Amino acid sequence: MNRIRVLSAGLQTTVQDLGRFGWAHFGVSASGAADPLALRAANLLVGNAENAAALEMTLVGGAFEFESATTIALAGSDFGAGVPLWTALDLPAGAVLRCGPTRSGARCYLAVRGGIAVDRVMGSASVHVMTGIGGRPLRTGDVLLIGDAAVRGALRAAPLIGEGGAAPDLPRDGLLRVTEGPQAGRFSGELYGGAYTVAEQSNRMGLRLRGPAIPSPPGGMLTEGVALGAVQIPPDGQPIILFVEHQTTGGYPKPANVISADFWKLGQLRPRDELRFQLVTLDDALKLLQTQEQWLFHLVHFGKL
Numbered sequence: 001m002n003r004i005r006v007l008s009a010g011l012q013t014t015v016q017d018l019g020r021f022g023w024a025h026f027g028v029s030a031s032g033a034a035d036p037l038a039l040r041a042a043n044l045l046v047g048n049a050e051n052a053a054a055l056e057m058t059l060v061g062g063a064f065e066f067e068s069a070t071t072i073a074l075a076g077s078d079f080g081a082g083v084p085l086w087t088a089l090d091l092p093a094g095a096v097l098r099c100g101p102t103r104s105g106a107r108c109y110l111a112v113r114g115g116i117a118v119d120r121v122m123g124s125a126s127v128h129v130m131t132g133i134g135g136r137p138l139r140t141g142d143v144l145l146i147g148d149a150a151v152r153g154a155l156r157a158a159p160l161i162g163e164g165g166a167a168p169d170l171p172r173d174g175l176l177r178v179t180e181g182p183q184a185g186r187f188s189g190e191l192y193g194g195a196y197t198v199a200e201q202s203n204r205m206g207l208r209l210r211g212p213a214i215p216s217p218p219g220g221m222l223t224e225g226v227a228l229g230a231v232q233i234p235p236d237g238q239p240i241i242l243f244v245e246h247q248t249t250g251g252y253p254k255p256a257n258v259i260s261a262d263f264w265k266l267g268q269l270r271p272r273d274e275l276r277f278q279l280v281t282l283d284d285a286l287k288l289l290q291t292q293e294q295w296l297f298h299l300v301h302f303g304k305l
Contacts, residue, residue, distance in 0.1 A: 001147070004064050006064060006139070006140055007065055008140055010058070011059045012058040013061070013138040014135075014137050016055075017051050017053045017126050018032045018126075020128075020134075024225065029228075029245055030126075030244065032126045032244055034107055035263075039056070039075070042054055045299070046150070053147070053149075054109050055109065055110040055138075060079075060102070061099025069090070070090075072110060073154075074108055076107050080103055088154040106268050106269060116144055117145040174273065175278055176266075177259045178258050179259060179279070181231060181255050181256045183221065183255060184256065186253055187214065187217060191231065196239065196277075197272060202271060203245075205247070206240045216235050217253055223251040228246060229260075230242045232254050
Protein backbone atom coordinates (compact mmCIF):
# COMPACT_ATOMS: atom_id res chain seq x y z
CA MET A 1 0.00 0.00 0.00
CA ASN A 2 1.05 3.58 -0.61
CA ARG A 3 1.74 5.65 2.48
CA ILE A 4 1.40 9.19 3.83
CA ARG A 5 3.88 10.45 6.39
CA VAL A 6 2.65 13.00 8.91
CA LEU A 7 5.38 15.65 9.09
CA SER A 8 3.23 17.92 11.26
CA ALA A 9 -0.08 16.92 12.77
CA GLY A 10 -1.68 20.35 13.12
CA LEU A 11 -3.96 21.29 16.01
CA GLN A 12 -6.52 18.46 15.83
CA THR A 13 -6.35 16.32 12.71
CA THR A 14 -8.39 13.14 12.75
CA VAL A 15 -9.52 10.41 10.39
CA GLN A 16 -13.24 10.82 9.69
CA ASP A 17 -15.93 9.34 7.49
CA LEU A 18 -19.68 10.04 7.77
CA GLY A 19 -19.91 8.39 11.20
CA ARG A 20 -21.08 5.27 13.00
CA PHE A 21 -24.83 4.91 13.20
CA GLY A 22 -27.02 2.52 15.16
CA TRP A 23 -25.15 2.63 18.48
CA ALA A 24 -27.03 5.39 20.33
CA HIS A 25 -28.74 2.83 22.57
CA PHE A 26 -25.24 2.05 23.90
CA GLY A 27 -24.55 5.76 24.48
CA VAL A 28 -22.31 6.12 21.41
CA SER A 29 -23.14 9.02 19.10
CA ALA A 30 -22.31 8.91 15.40
CA SER A 31 -19.29 11.25 15.41
CA GLY A 32 -18.06 11.58 11.80
CA ALA A 33 -17.13 14.65 9.78
CA ALA A 34 -18.10 17.96 11.36
CA ASP A 35 -18.71 19.32 7.83
CA PRO A 36 -20.18 16.31 6.01
CA LEU A 37 -20.79 18.24 2.79
CA ALA A 38 -17.09 19.05 2.40
CA LEU A 39 -16.03 15.48 3.21
CA ARG A 40 -18.48 14.00 0.70
CA ALA A 41 -17.44 16.44 -2.03
CA ALA A 42 -13.71 15.87 -1.46
CA ASN A 43 -14.18 12.11 -1.73
CA LEU A 44 -16.28 12.39 -4.88
CA LEU A 45 -13.70 14.69 -6.49
CA VAL A 46 -10.95 12.07 -6.15
CA GLY A 47 -13.25 9.26 -7.27
CA ASN A 48 -13.87 7.64 -3.88
CA ALA A 49 -17.11 6.46 -2.39
CA GLU A 50 -18.46 9.48 -0.54
CA ASN A 51 -18.13 7.72 2.84
CA ALA A 52 -14.42 6.92 2.41
CA ALA A 53 -12.14 7.84 5.30
CA ALA A 54 -10.39 11.20 4.89
CA LEU A 55 -8.52 13.65 7.12
CA GLU A 56 -10.34 16.41 9.00
CA MET A 57 -8.11 19.33 9.99
CA THR A 58 -9.31 21.81 12.61
CA LEU A 59 -8.20 25.48 12.80
CA VAL A 60 -4.53 24.65 12.04
CA GLY A 61 -3.67 22.09 9.36
CA GLY A 62 -0.86 19.61 9.14
CA ALA A 63 1.95 18.77 6.71
CA PHE A 64 1.93 15.48 4.81
CA GLU A 65 4.46 13.70 2.58
CA PHE A 66 3.11 11.34 -0.09
CA GLU A 67 5.32 8.34 -0.74
CA SER A 68 3.90 7.67 -4.22
CA ALA A 69 2.12 9.63 -6.93
CA THR A 70 -1.32 10.46 -5.54
CA THR A 71 -4.54 12.28 -6.41
CA ILE A 72 -5.94 14.46 -3.62
CA ALA A 73 -8.65 17.04 -3.05
CA LEU A 74 -9.07 19.70 -0.38
CA ALA A 75 -12.55 20.91 0.52
CA GLY A 76 -14.03 23.12 3.20
CA SER A 77 -12.12 26.09 4.59
CA ASP A 78 -8.96 27.64 3.18
CA PHE A 79 -5.95 26.50 5.22
CA GLY A 80 -3.39 28.23 3.02
CA ALA A 81 -2.05 25.09 1.36
CA GLY A 82 -1.23 26.97 -1.85
CA VAL A 83 -3.42 24.67 -3.97
CA PRO A 84 -7.02 25.23 -5.10
CA LEU A 85 -9.95 23.93 -3.08
CA TRP A 86 -12.80 21.88 -4.54
CA THR A 87 -10.78 20.23 -7.31
CA ALA A 88 -8.76 17.03 -7.75
CA LEU A 89 -4.99 17.47 -7.91
CA ASP A 90 -2.32 15.00 -9.04
CA LEU A 91 0.76 14.99 -6.79
CA PRO A 92 4.07 13.35 -7.75
CA ALA A 93 5.87 10.85 -5.55
CA GLY A 94 7.60 12.62 -2.67
CA ALA A 95 5.31 15.66 -2.76
CA VAL A 96 4.70 17.50 0.51
CA LEU A 97 1.40 19.26 1.21
CA ARG A 98 1.62 21.92 3.91
CA CYS A 99 -1.51 23.40 5.44
CA GLY A 100 -1.40 26.29 7.90
CA PRO A 101 -3.84 28.24 10.08
CA THR A 102 -7.35 28.65 8.75
CA ARG A 103 -8.13 31.69 6.63
CA SER A 104 -11.89 31.27 6.68
CA GLY A 105 -13.92 28.66 8.61
CA ALA A 106 -12.91 26.00 11.11
CA ARG A 107 -12.21 22.82 9.11
CA CYS A 108 -10.61 21.56 5.92
CA TYR A 109 -10.82 18.02 4.56
CA LEU A 110 -8.05 16.17 2.75
CA ALA A 111 -9.30 13.26 0.65
CA VAL A 112 -6.84 10.89 -1.06
CA ARG A 113 -7.81 8.69 -3.97
CA GLY A 114 -8.35 5.25 -2.42
CA GLY A 115 -9.18 6.68 1.02
CA ILE A 116 -7.31 6.35 4.30
CA ALA A 117 -6.99 2.67 5.23
CA VAL A 118 -7.73 2.23 8.94
CA ASP A 119 -9.58 -0.38 10.95
CA ARG A 120 -13.30 0.25 11.30
CA VAL A 121 -14.77 0.25 14.78
CA MET A 122 -18.52 -0.29 15.02
CA GLY A 123 -18.67 0.00 11.24
CA SER A 124 -16.88 3.36 10.95
CA ALA A 125 -13.38 4.74 10.53
CA SER A 126 -14.26 7.93 12.42
CA VAL A 127 -12.28 8.96 15.48
CA HIS A 128 -14.61 9.83 18.37
CA VAL A 129 -12.29 12.31 20.06
CA MET A 130 -14.13 12.55 23.40
CA THR A 131 -14.07 8.77 24.04
CA GLY A 132 -11.18 7.47 21.94
CA ILE A 133 -13.44 5.11 19.99
CA GLY A 134 -11.86 4.60 16.57
CA GLY A 135 -8.43 5.97 17.52
CA ARG A 136 -6.90 9.34 18.36
CA PRO A 137 -5.93 12.59 16.65
CA LEU A 138 -2.83 12.35 14.47
CA ARG A 139 0.65 12.93 15.86
CA THR A 140 3.80 14.01 14.08
CA GLY A 141 5.58 10.90 12.81
CA ASP A 142 2.43 8.86 12.19
CA VAL A 143 2.25 6.90 8.93
CA LEU A 144 -1.09 6.43 7.17
CA LEU A 145 -1.89 3.82 4.56
CA ILE A 146 -3.87 4.64 1.42
CA GLY A 147 -6.65 2.16 0.70
CA ASP A 148 -8.63 1.04 -2.33
CA ALA A 149 -11.91 2.95 -1.91
CA ALA A 150 -11.81 4.51 -5.40
CA VAL A 151 -14.94 3.65 -7.37
CA ARG A 152 -14.75 6.00 -10.39
CA GLY A 153 -12.44 8.42 -12.16
CA ALA A 154 -11.31 11.63 -10.46
CA LEU A 155 -13.09 14.92 -11.26
CA ARG A 156 -11.12 18.03 -12.06
CA ALA A 157 -13.54 20.77 -11.04
CA ALA A 158 -16.74 21.31 -9.12
CA PRO A 159 -19.63 22.06 -11.52
CA LEU A 160 -21.66 25.25 -11.33
CA ILE A 161 -25.36 25.15 -10.59
CA GLY A 162 -28.10 27.74 -10.54
CA GLU A 163 -27.56 31.23 -11.90
CA GLY A 164 -23.79 31.31 -12.02
CA GLY A 165 -23.38 30.11 -8.45
CA ALA A 166 -21.19 27.26 -7.22
CA ALA A 167 -22.25 25.15 -4.28
CA PRO A 168 -18.84 25.48 -2.55
CA ASP A 169 -19.56 29.21 -2.37
CA LEU A 170 -22.21 28.56 0.27
CA PRO A 171 -22.45 31.65 2.48
CA ARG A 172 -20.79 31.61 5.88
CA ASP A 173 -23.23 34.31 6.93
CA GLY A 174 -23.70 33.27 10.55
CA LEU A 175 -27.33 32.34 9.88
CA LEU A 176 -28.45 28.94 11.17
CA ARG A 177 -31.82 27.76 9.95
CA VAL A 178 -33.80 25.66 12.41
CA THR A 179 -37.10 23.83 12.70
CA GLU A 180 -39.15 23.65 15.87
CA GLY A 181 -37.82 21.33 18.57
CA PRO A 182 -39.87 18.99 20.77
CA GLN A 183 -40.30 21.62 23.50
CA ALA A 184 -40.83 24.63 21.20
CA GLY A 185 -44.26 25.26 22.72
CA ARG A 186 -42.67 26.03 26.10
CA PHE A 187 -40.78 29.02 24.69
CA SER A 188 -41.90 32.38 23.28
CA GLY A 189 -39.50 32.85 20.37
CA GLU A 190 -36.66 34.31 22.47
CA LEU A 191 -34.10 32.27 20.51
CA TYR A 192 -34.70 34.38 17.40
CA GLY A 193 -34.36 37.80 18.97
CA GLY A 194 -30.62 38.33 19.17
CA ALA A 195 -27.11 37.37 18.10
CA TYR A 196 -25.00 34.73 19.82
CA THR A 197 -21.24 34.16 19.92
CA VAL A 198 -19.54 30.75 19.85
CA ALA A 199 -17.73 30.26 23.17
CA GLU A 200 -14.15 29.07 23.56
CA GLN A 201 -15.39 26.08 25.58
CA SER A 202 -17.03 24.58 22.48
CA ASN A 203 -15.87 21.21 21.17
CA ARG A 204 -17.08 18.29 19.03
CA MET A 205 -19.60 17.41 21.72
CA GLY A 206 -21.40 20.75 21.76
CA LEU A 207 -21.18 24.35 20.60
CA ARG A 208 -21.71 26.60 23.61
CA LEU A 209 -23.14 30.02 22.82
CA ARG A 210 -23.02 33.33 24.65
CA GLY A 211 -25.68 35.99 24.19
CA PRO A 212 -29.14 36.99 25.40
CA ALA A 213 -30.18 34.55 28.13
CA ILE A 214 -33.35 32.58 27.40
CA PRO A 215 -35.52 32.03 30.49
CA SER A 216 -35.90 28.37 31.39
CA PRO A 217 -39.53 27.28 31.08
CA PRO A 218 -41.25 26.30 34.33
CA GLY A 219 -41.45 22.66 35.29
CA GLY A 220 -39.01 19.84 34.73
CA MET A 221 -38.83 17.26 31.98
CA LEU A 222 -37.77 13.66 31.71
CA THR A 223 -34.46 12.81 30.05
CA GLU A 224 -35.04 11.85 26.42
CA GLY A 225 -33.08 11.01 23.29
CA VAL A 226 -31.41 13.93 21.56
CA ALA A 227 -30.33 14.56 17.98
CA LEU A 228 -27.44 16.20 16.17
CA GLY A 229 -28.15 19.92 15.85
CA ALA A 230 -30.58 20.09 18.77
CA VAL A 231 -30.55 23.49 20.50
CA GLN A 232 -30.70 22.93 24.26
CA ILE A 233 -31.44 25.60 26.85
CA PRO A 234 -29.76 24.82 30.20
CA PRO A 235 -30.70 26.63 33.43
CA ASP A 236 -28.32 29.56 32.75
CA GLY A 237 -30.24 30.34 29.55
CA GLN A 238 -27.19 30.14 27.27
CA PRO A 239 -27.97 27.82 24.29
CA ILE A 240 -25.92 24.73 23.49
CA ILE A 241 -26.01 23.21 19.99
CA LEU A 242 -25.42 19.48 20.14
CA PHE A 243 -22.57 18.62 17.78
CA VAL A 244 -21.24 15.42 16.17
CA GLU A 245 -20.08 13.79 19.42
CA HIS A 246 -23.14 14.81 21.44
CA GLN A 247 -24.47 12.79 24.33
CA THR A 248 -27.31 10.52 23.24
CA THR A 249 -29.81 11.60 25.93
CA GLY A 250 -30.48 14.90 27.65
CA GLY A 251 -32.86 16.58 30.06
CA TYR A 252 -32.72 20.21 28.92
CA PRO A 253 -35.64 21.60 26.88
CA LYS A 254 -35.03 22.04 23.15
CA PRO A 255 -36.87 24.85 21.33
CA ALA A 256 -35.24 24.15 17.95
CA ASN A 257 -33.07 21.86 15.83
CA VAL A 258 -30.60 22.97 13.15
CA ILE A 259 -31.69 21.70 9.71
CA SER A 260 -29.62 19.05 7.92
CA ALA A 261 -28.71 21.46 5.11
CA ASP A 262 -26.92 23.66 7.66
CA PHE A 263 -24.96 20.93 9.45
CA TRP A 264 -21.93 21.93 7.35
CA LYS A 265 -22.17 25.41 8.88
CA LEU A 266 -21.88 23.94 12.36
CA GLY A 267 -18.63 22.31 11.30
CA GLN A 268 -17.21 25.62 10.10
CA LEU A 269 -18.02 27.70 13.18
CA ARG A 270 -15.01 28.98 15.12
CA PRO A 271 -14.77 30.37 18.65
CA ARG A 272 -15.96 34.01 18.70
CA ASP A 273 -17.97 33.61 15.48
CA GLU A 274 -21.36 35.30 15.65
CA LEU A 275 -24.59 33.61 14.61
CA ARG A 276 -28.35 34.06 14.55
CA PHE A 277 -31.19 31.58 14.31
CA GLN A 278 -33.94 31.63 11.71
CA LEU A 279 -37.04 29.46 11.99
CA VAL A 280 -38.08 27.64 8.80
CA THR A 281 -40.73 25.07 7.99
CA LEU A 282 -40.08 21.37 7.46
CA ASP A 283 -40.91 21.86 3.76
CA ASP A 284 -38.29 24.62 3.49
CA ALA A 285 -35.73 22.44 5.26
CA LEU A 286 -36.37 19.60 2.82
CA LYS A 287 -36.02 21.91 -0.23
CA LEU A 288 -32.71 23.29 1.05
CA LEU A 289 -31.40 19.76 1.58
CA GLN A 290 -32.52 18.75 -1.90
CA THR A 291 -30.52 21.66 -3.39
CA GLN A 292 -27.35 20.36 -1.74
CA GLU A 293 -27.98 16.80 -2.87
CA GLN A 294 -28.60 18.00 -6.43
CA TRP A 295 -25.17 19.64 -6.43
CA LEU A 296 -23.51 16.42 -5.29
CA PHE A 297 -25.42 14.56 -8.02
CA HIS A 298 -24.09 17.04 -10.60
CA LEU A 299 -20.61 16.63 -9.18
CA VAL A 300 -20.63 12.91 -9.94
CA HIS A 301 -22.58 12.84 -13.20
CA PHE A 302 -21.62 16.10 -14.91
CA GLY A 303 -18.35 17.19 -13.37
CA LYS A 304 -16.03 14.96 -15.39
CA LEU A 305 -13.79 16.64 -17.94
